[in-house]
Amino acid sequence: xxxxxxxxxxxxxxxxxxxxxxxxxxxxxxxxxxxxxxxxxxxxxxxxxxxxxxxxxxxxxxxxxxxxxxxxxxxxxxxxxxxxxxxxxxxxxxxxxxxxxxxxxxxxxxxxxxxxxxxxxxxxxxxxxxxxxxxxxxxxxxxxxxxxxxxxxxxxxxxxxxxxxxxxxxxxxxxxxxxxxxxxxxxxxxxxxxxxxxxxxxxxxxxxxxxxxxxxxxxxxxxxxxxxxxxxxxxxxxxxxxxxxxxxxxxxxxxxxxxxxxxxxx
Amino acid sequence: xxxxxxxxxxxxxxxxxxxxxxxxxxxxxxxxxxxxxxxxxxxxxxxxxxxxxxxxxxxxxxxxxxxxxxxxxxxxxxxxxxxxxxxxxxxxxxxxxxxxxxxxxxxxxxxxxxxxxxxxxxxxxxxxxxxxxxxxxxxxxxxxxxxxxxxxxxxxxxxxxxxxxxxxxxxxxxxxxxxxxxxxxxxxxxxxxxxxxxxxxxxxxxxxxxxxxxxxxxxxxxxxxxxxxxxxxxxxxxxxxxxxxxxxxxxxxxxxxxxxxxxxxxxxxxxxxxxxxxxxxxxxxxxxxxxxxxxxxxxxxxxxxxxxxxxxxxxxxxxxxxxxxxxxxxxxxxxxxxxxxxxxxxxxxxxxxxxxxxxxxxxxxxxxxxxxxxxxxxxxxxxxxxxxxxxxxxxxxxxxxxxxxxxxxxxxxxxxxxxxxxxxxxxxxxxxxxxxxxxxxxxx
Amino acid sequence: xxxxxxxxxxxxxxxxxxxxxxxxxxxxxxxxxxxxxxxxxxxxxxxxxxxxxxxxxxxxxxxxxxxxxxxxxxxxxxxxxxxxxxxxxxxxxxxxxxxxxxxxxxxxxxxxxxxxxxxxxxxxxxxxxxxxxxxxxxxxxxxxxxxxxxxxxxxxxxxxxxxxxxxxxxxxxxxxxxxxxxxxxxxxxxxxxxxxxxxxxxxxxxxxxxxxxxxxxxxxxxxxxx
Numbered sequence: 001x002x003x004x005x006x007x008x009x010x011x012x013x014x015x016x017x018x019x020x021x022x023x024x025x026x027x028x029x030x031x032x033x034x035x036x037x038x039x040x041x042x043x044x045x046x047x048x049x050x051x052x053x054x055x056x057x058x059x060x061x062x063x064x065x066x067x068x069x070x071x072x073x074x075x076x077x078x079x080x081x082x083x084x085x086x087x088x089x090x091x092x093x094x095x096x097x098x099x100x101x102x103x104x105x106x107x108x109x110x111x112x113x114x115x116x117x118x119x120x121x122x123x124x125x126x127x128x129x130x131x132x133x134x135x136x137x138x139x140x141x142x143x144x145x146x147x148x149x150x151x152x153x154x155x156x157x158x159x160x161x162x163x164x165x166x167x168x169x170x171x172x173x174x175x176x177x178x179x180x181x182x183x184x185x186x187x188x189x190x191x192x193x194x195x196x197x198x199x200x201x202x203x204x205x206x207x208x209x210x211x212x213x214x215x216x217x218x219x220x221x222x223x224x225x226x227x228x229x230x231x232x233x234x235x236x237x238x239x240x241x242x243x244x245x246x247x248x249x250x251x252x253x254x255x256x257x258x259x260x261x262x263x264x265x266x
Numbered sequence: 267x268x269x270x271x272x273x274x275x276x277x278x279x280x281x282x283x284x285x286x287x288x289x290x291x292x293x294x295x296x297x298x299x300x301x302x303x304x305x306x307x308x309x310x311x312x313x314x315x316x317x318x319x320x321x322x323x324x325x326x327x328x329x330x331x332x333x334x335x336x337x338x339x340x341x342x343x344x345x346x347x348x349x350x351x352x353x354x355x356x357x358x359x360x361x362x363x364x365x366x367x368x369x370x371x372x373x374x375x376x377x378x379x380x381x382x383x384x385x386x387x388x389x390x391x392x393x394x395x396x397x398x399x400x401x402x403x404x405x406x407x408x409x410x411x412x413x414x415x416x417x418x419x420x421x422x423x424x425x426x427x428x429x430x431x432x433x434x435x436x437x438x439x440x441x442x443x444x445x446x447x448x449x450x451x452x453x454x455x456x457x458x459x460x461x462x463x464x465x466x467x468x469x470x471x472x473x474x475x476x477x478x479x480x481x482x483x484x485x486x487x488x489x490x491x492x493x494x495x496x497x498x499x500x501x502x503x504x505x506x507x508x509x510x511x512x513x514x515x516x517x518x519x520x521x522x523x524x525x526x527x528x529x530x531x532x533x534x535x536x537x538x539x540x541x542x543x544x545x546x547x548x549x550x551x552x553x554x555x556x557x558x559x560x561x562x563x564x565x566x567x568x569x570x571x572x573x574x575x576x577x578x579x580x581x582x583x584x585x586x587x588x589x590x591x592x593x594x595x596x597x598x599x600x601x602x603x604x605x606x607x608x609x610x611x612x613x614x615x616x617x618x619x620x621x622x623x624x625x626x627x628x629x630x631x632x633x634x635x636x637x638x639x640x641x642x643x644x645x646x647x648x649x650x651x652x653x654x655x656x657x658x659x660x661x662x663x664x665x666x667x668x669x670x671x672x673x674x675x676x677x678x679x680x681x682x683x684x685x686x687x688x689x690x691x692x693x694x695x696x697x698x699x700x701x702x703x704x705x706x707x708x709x710x
Numbered sequence: 711x712x713x714x715x716x717x718x719x720x721x722x723x724x725x726x727x728x729x730x731x732x733x734x735x736x737x738x739x740x741x742x743x744x745x746x747x748x749x750x751x752x753x754x755x756x757x758x759x760x761x762x763x764x765x766x767x768x769x770x771x772x773x774x775x776x777x778x779x780x781x782x783x784x785x786x787x788x789x790x791x792x793x794x795x796x797x798x799x800x801x802x803x804x805x806x807x808x809x810x811x812x813x814x815x816x817x818x819x820x821x822x823x824x825x826x827x828x829x830x831x832x833x834x835x836x837x838x839x840x841x842x843x844x845x846x847x848x849x850x851x852x853x854x855x856x857x858x859x860x861x862x863x864x865x866x867x868x869x870x871x872x873x874x875x876x877x878x879x880x881x882x883x884x885x886x887x888x889x890x891x892x893x894x895x896x897x898x899x900x901x902x903x904x905x906x907x908x909x910x911x912x913x914x915x916x917x918x919x920x921x922x923x924x925x926x927x928x929x930x931x932x933x934x935x936x
Contacts, residue, residue, distance in 0.1 A: 021488065023532030025521035052492035054536055057370040064521065064533045066490040095346070096367045099360040228367065237521050239532050288823060289816045291804065454717055462805060475808035486719040497719045500903060504717050
């Protein structure tokens with residue numbers, strides 16, 4: 001199935017006092033993969049400054065910049081059009097996708113869950129369903145119960161979390177089951193904020209799954225980044241000099257586009 | 267110590283040497299009870315003396331070892347052949363805290379990862395040298411014997427006129443040559459210091475002085491458009507080509523590594539990945555100086571260079587290998603057991619200090635988690651003489667040799683010898699008291 | 711070995727400027743303290759010391775307890791003391807070792823160590839000539855060892871500003887003030903650009919009108935913008 005998705009992602013940061021020497025790193029340009037083709041995108045940053053683009057070791061596009069001069073407002077807008085398909089993604093997994101990462105260290109409970117899921121190779125789709133069911137039965141979706149620093153083991157013990165935690169726990173269990181697994185993040189149609197999901201490598205291909213919504217992560221997902229865990233996939237990081245507090249407002253819009261949108265020049 | 271030793275005249279001048287040390291501010295800082303204390307780094311005038319014959323072997327062995335380590339680092343972050351060929355188990359590499367996935371695929375200028383390698387050695391009482399540890403991240407200490415030599419020559423020129431000691435005062439120019447070799451776009455060369463309250467600040471500033479390069483603090487540098495710049499006056503900026511950073515990987519870039527670091531240069535990793543700046547030493551070297559990887563270094567020499575290793579590791583056993591496991595269990599009372607896990611808390615344990623009950627406990631721990639432990643033979647180091655008032659006493663000491671790699675690999679004909687004050691202590695470490703000696707390599 | 715163009719950052723310029731000021735401040739404070747202590751020998755009350763303290767703008771509390779000189783020389787709690795001034799100079803000097811060279815830094819270390827030893831012996835101000843000697847040597851060594859003109863210039867600016875500050879406070883003759891201004895202005899254009907032109911013009915006019923001194927002092931202290 002081929003789906004055209006338009007996205008628009010804006011962030012506005014207002015500082016309570018002027019700041020300077022503001023360095024930032026953003027991952028808000030969708031990745032090019034066999035299953036996801038970026039047709040066009042633009043990224044605008046204000047105040048204006050040179051924005052450099054590169055690809056990190058995981059394959060995510062990173063946009064970096066520096067605002068030396070004083071400012072009290074910082075904003076960026078990322079927009080684009082992506083075509084998603086069912087094409088299998090078969091890039092050979094880096095070895096580190098099979099090893100624990102700082103936010104996905106194993107725990108005995110995760111090991112026993114991994115052992116209870118049966119053999120992934122026999123029926124990959126079924127296995128991933130079982131994985132998602134196992135995680136969903138142990139975690140209830142509760143915004144505010146965890147933070148960006150919460151580990152998979154902590155979330156599991158708490159029994160609560162958000163999409164980041166559902167993804168971390170799933171990734172940890174998959175690796176314990178002997179499967180390479182990576183954390184993915186980006187946009188999802190209907191979600192007003194960024195979303196996190198998982199990709200598990202079984203029988204030579206990466207299967208995208210969304211443990212928070214218990215469904216395959218296909219057709220309405222735009223992937224911005226993937227890595228071992230949340231820390232490898234920061235959508236936005238920044239530091240600045242100045243005594244100021246920040247008020248941040250973010251809006252994400254993702255909607256299905258039609259062929260006419262794709263054909264018109266951008 | 268005999269009265270006709272080659273350093274006898276120098277010892278008579280040790281008060282003068284200490285005055286010079288004070289005058290030049292040769293300090294080392296330590297954090298004790300939450301406060302930062304700086305003191306003149308205690309210097310013992312009796313040098314460690316290495317014979318010309320020993321040095322022949324040592325220097326060839328050190329150069330060989332560092333070349334193999336650099337080859338390993340390139341391999342780990344690119345083809346991973348040594349893992350595919352079954353020499354080093356994948357687990358050891360990918361569960362190492364020093365392995366940084368962000369470095370995958372990055373080959374630094376001139377293929378050099380560890381430009382300044384500090385290799386720690388000990389000499390056993392039968393004269394054999396063993397490598398204790400490789401330090402490939404931010405090895406410290408060359409500045410102390412460097413300045414000590416300068417001062418001791420001034421104070422006792424006749425000592426050096428009579429004895430033929432290889433000159434070591436070229437360290438800074440060796441360092442400079444390495445920086446020149448990897449400098450990208452003939453940019454500025456800087457030593458990056460975290461600041462005044464770092465234990466080794468003296469070294470940062472002294473090496474910058476002697477190498478003729480800029481001493482920069484984190485706030486002096488910024489990255490714009492993935493290019494690295496030094497902040498000049500009146501809003502000018504100058505392109506930086508190489509950074510000799512005295513800050514560890516995790517604090518170097520809050521955009522890539524530890525988010526809360528205030529010591530780093532945001533986005534410097536991005537500039538490095540693009541090849542726009544050289545970083546000395548490169549990111550990610552921790553995978554090669556990891557306690558668990560040490561065991562494999564002699565195998566690296568064979569694998570990458572096709573040579574027999576000249577330098578020996580302290581005999582080490584990894585219980586995850588069945589033969590080693592059997593040996594360790596059978597010989598536990600004669601071995602020293604080390605915990606590879608960072609948060610372990612067990613540190614270093616000597617079998618000879620354990621009761622029968624404790625020995626069994628340790629055997630059980632090893633059986634339960636063999637990957638976590640390494641065992642080594644206990645080496646009786648030669649103790650060195652140190653001055654104690656007008657007489658001497660013997661104390662434990664180690665030796666850190668420095669190997670510099672740019673377009674070529676050079677072994678510095680000297681090194682840092684540290685000793686403990688406490689006669690019962692096996693821990694030779696600048697932060698625990700103790701002091702340093704110069705290291706003389708004889709020309710003949 | 712070719713010395714690279716020693717790039718200077720605003721933070722570095724600031725440290726060099728203040729090193730120049732603190733080193734000069736220590737020299738002038740010792741010199742003037744000696745002069746006023748000398749006058750004090752003949753005086754009935756301690757009015758010379760009080761005059762000194764008032765002109766210098768330093769705390770006068772210790773005058774009542776008869777402890778003023780020892781406090782002004784050695785007290786680390788007194789931020790205006792010579793010990794504090796030297797500590798500040800040393801701190802900046804240590805951070806600037808690679809630009810000023812170990813040989814030059816050594817004179818600051820020697821001055822500090824000598825003062826500390828003198829404190830332990832309760833030495834009086836007239837016994838502190840060696841401290842002054844080392845500080846004079848510091849400036850001599852700067853001339854001999856510091857290769858970078860830019861670094862020397864910034865140190866000189868600091869030195870001149872401090873001299874102007876003290877001279878204005880102690881009402882030195884206009885010709886002497888003008889002479890220091892001339893030295894300041896003879897520094898290379900690149901570094902002189904760090905100084906505010908308007909303030910320099912103002913100081914030139916002020917040199918002929920000592921009555922405007924307090925305003926001059928406050929303007930003077932915002933002269934250098936790294």
